Amino acid sequence: MSLPHAILTALLEKPSSGLELTRRFDRSIGYFWSATHQQIYRELGRLEADGLIRALPAEQPARGQKKSYEVLPAGRAELARWTAASQDPKPQRDALLLRLRAAAVVGTAGLQSDLRRHLELHGKQLAEYRAIEERDFPPGEDAPHKRLQHLVLRAGIDLETFWTQWLTHALAEFEALGDDTLA
Amino acid sequence: MSLPHAILTALLEKPSSGLELTRRFDRSIGYFWSATHQQIYRELGRLEADGLIRALPAEQPARGQKKSYEVLPAGRAELARWTAASQDPKPQRDALLLRLRAAAVVGTAGLQSDLRRHLELHGKQLAEYRAIEERDFPPGEDAPHKRLQHLVLRAGIDLETFWTQWLTHALAEFEALGDDTLA
DNA sequence: GCGCTCATGTAATGAGTTACATGATTGA
DNA sequence: TCAATCATGTAACTCATTACATGAGCGC
Known part of the structure; x- marks a missing residue:
């Protein structure tokens, strides 16, 4: 359950489209939480459906058109909750x-x-x-x-x-x- | 694709039943490749179906009865192949x-x-x-x-x-x- | 018989990967 | 107009996790 929170963090740092997020995951964020563009698009859809983020207006939402997202207050609250919650370290796999x-x-x-x-x-x-x-x-x-x-x-x-x-x-x-x- | 090979390694070190394997995964092997008993039983079934391991005779294979496995030559060969094969390091997730x-x-x-x-x-x-x-x-x-x-x-x-x-x-x-x- | 542990499983769900599809834009 | 690239997605599949089910044996 970390990918949505990785995306929320990235979007708070800077509102972005799916592909921009993918690039940022390839760079800095992916250094400790990697994700493919397929995962990211699916998760963006869920986060929007859950009311944690919303598509920035301005651009028309058509296939092949850039679509940027920003975090809503509910999203920021969920990220803060998750960050503060106690979590066990995941067992190693190497x-x-x-x-x-x-x-x-x-x-x-x-x-x-x-x-x-x-x-x-x-x-x-x-x-x-x-x-x-x-x-x-x-x-x-x-x-x-x-x-x-x-x-x-x-x-x-x-x-x-x-x-x-x-x-x-x-x-x-x-x-x-x-x-x-x-x- | 590492769990079956973890199991093959464990069984080569010592033929075991599903529960014994589970315990050994909780101890030494699980230190760098954890697995639950559900994963292990499923994988044992696959490995047996693929002819890489076989159930030791002696014990009758009924529910609630101990069932031990040993590695067949094909299993040892597959493990050697996998060990020698080049593999990319998995991206970190923390x-x-x-x-x-x-x-x-x-x-x-x-x-x-x-x-x-x-x-x-x-x-x-x-x-x-x-x-x-x-x-x-x-x-x-x-x-x-x-x-x-x-x-x-x-x-x-x-x-x-x-x-x-x-x-x-x-x-x-x-x-x-x-x-x-x-x- | 009752509850407990041992032992082997099934089912459902979720997360991650791989392969493919589709439209828009740009430059040769 | 053709190919390449940008951008957004779908579908199928595998792997992992969580919860539950079932039977055997043992101590009381």
């Missing part, structure tokens, strides 16, 4: 760790190259986060909403840092073990 | 970070106590992982499958360490901001 555990049983053949690929991807993501940090969060900033946003970015940076370090360590272990242990 | 971003817009009221709760939960998980490490991975161990298992556990420990550190940092920021900024 396919790569699962594959490592499987490899302990059926052999490590083929895994090493994918570990390298993941290391590269996480390294890129880390670099991207760091660039955003340098651009958007100069030292000495202290507006509350800025500090909260920085906190979120920090989590992204630290997570990617963890992955690059762990993958580097894992690859070193693989070097020591050889490429097809237990096969 | 509701807590989303809530922080929402809080930057609608206010931080109520969030602080949930951050504390999460910190406590992650602290407990970290302690549990460390206990497992001490119990199952004494220094100087070097059997390949042991080293792979240790690598996976290390990822869990480092991830929980990241969360406890980040949450501690976040709470310090909240102290500095006051409990209901921007409300």
